[in-house]
Amino acid sequence: MNKFKSGDEVIVIAGKDKGNRGKITKVISDSKRGPLFVVSGVNMVKKHQKPNPNLGVQGGIVEKEAPIAASNVAIFNPETNKGDRVGFQVKDDGSKVRIFKSTKKEIGA
Incomplete structure (x- = not known):
């Protein structure tokens, strides 16, 4: 299981787009x-594009x-309005879920 998935809201913690x-x-x-x-609206670069009529x-x-490196982003915790670390927890039924380390609450629940 990965710590980050598509659709997660993240906050940049290092680099030119910090915050x-x-x-x-x-x-x-x-x-x-x-x-x-690749995070929407973050780490924008200018690319010189050649026209292609075809x-x-x-x-x-x-x-x-x-793209931005995983070490430069943290998952955004709406409860604390800050970046947070991701942990894992195994539920009683055997399923593995991602949790916020600071609040121990499930991500996306």
Whole structure:
């Protein structure tokens, strides 16, 4: 079980976008740097795009979201309005759930 999933709201704890929040739109787990996340509205970069008339792509400078390392984000706890660490807990029925470390409450419940 992974600590982060697509759709989780995270807060950036390091880097140029420190303090910004957003939802994870894509998880890239097969990276050499460890897991990477594409977070909506965070780590925006400018890409110089060449026009491609076959695909109908217009050229120019396009802003897009670049991946951010897992070590630079923390899951956002709405109860405390801060970033939190993720823990795991096995329920009585044998299922494994993610919990916030500070409040011991289930994530997404």
